[in-house]
Amino acid sequence: MTIDTTDATLVSVAEAITEVIGPDHSAGTLAADTLLFGSLPELDSLALVELITVLEDRFGFEMDEDDINAEVFESVGSLADHVRAQVG
Numbered sequence: 001m002t003i004d005t006t007d008a009t010l011v012s013v014a015e016a017i018t019e020v021i022g023p024d025h026s027a028g029t030l031a032a033d034t035l036l037f038g039s040l041p042e043l044d045s046l047a048l049v050e051l052i053t054v055l056e057d058r059f060g061f062e063m064d065e066d067d068i069n070a071e072v073f074e075s076v077g078s079l080a081d082h083v084r085a086q087v088g
Contacts, residue, residue, distance in 0.1 A: 007032075009087075013080040016058055017043070020051045032077030048073070055079075061086040 014030040021042035036043055043051070052063050063086070072082045 007080070009084045010077065010080040012058060013055065013083055014076055016051060016054045017076065017079075020047050020054060030076050032075065032080065034076045036073050036075060036079065055083060059083055059087050 010032060017030060017036075017040070021040055024042070034040075048068075052068070056062055061083075067082065071078065073079055
């Protein structure tokens with residue numbers, strides 16, 4: 001399954017992920033159900049910090065410490081849902 005290109009937030013989150021993890025992946029190879037940890041070995045703790053910074057800059061919000069958890073960062077889709085909720 002590939003990313004739903006009609007969901008602008010999902011596409012932008014996928015692009016942010018690929019910006020952080022590098023050129024071995026493209027936003028088009030990620031889907032909403034792509035697991036972030038386990039499926040993407042490049043996404044380690046340092047990359048997670050960078051991803052949070054990229055998302056905050058891109059979407060104009062500040063992620064609360066309590067929101068940095070396994071539920072939010074389970075998949076591309078769950079992260080996009082969280083971003084969507086933050087920016088309204």
